[in-house]
Amino acid sequence: MPSSDCLFCRIISGEIPATKVYEDDTLVAFNDISPQAPMHALIVPREHVATLNDLGEKHDAIVGAMIRRAAAIASERGYAVSGYRTVFNCNADAGQAVFHIHLHVLGGRKMGWPPG
Ligand code: AMP
Ligand code: ZN
Numbered sequence: 001m002p003s004s005d006c007l008f009c010r011i012i013s014g015e016i017p018a019t020k021v022y023e024d025d026t027l028v029a030f031n032d033i034s035p036q037a038p039m040h041a042l043i044v045p046r047e048h049v050a051t052l053n054d055l056g057e058k059h060d061a062i063v064g065a066m067i068r069r070a071a072a073i074a075s076e077r078g079y080a081v082s083g084y085r086t087v088f089n090c091n092a093d094a095g096q097a098v099f100h101i102h103l104h105v106l107g108g109r110k111m112g113w114p115p116g
């Protein structure tokens with residue numbers, strides 16, 4: 001269920017503005033408000049799912065579509081060959097701040113490893 005308390009549900013509904021870069025029946029992608037690289041988009045399912053721990057088998061197709069959309073956005077921006085980073089943060093130790101799952105897709109600079 002969409003949650004009026006959830007920032008990303010409110011972006012999906014259009015109640016809060018964001019620069020959307022893609023949308024379809026199941027996914028929305030928009031630019032991160034605090035970009036950590038020249039490309040930094042977030043890909044979210046329209047369905048409110050709080051964390052990766054809340055995913056079930058019924059979500060497998062949506063998560064697959066999120067990952068393929070990250071690759072498509074990176075490719076459109078010219079980063080398919082040079083490379084890009086995709087990240088799902090889950091809960092406190094990973095620094096998850098918004099509890100509606102989102103796939104970060106970052107590119108346009110050399111990424112460090114291990115991540116901070
Ligand atoms: P995480 O730490 O994985 O939960 O990432 C949350 C991300 O949401 C951060 O990279 C924030 O910069 C981003 N963010 C927070 N508020 C907004 C907003 N209003 N529009 C777009 N991105 C946002
Ligand atoms: Zn939500």
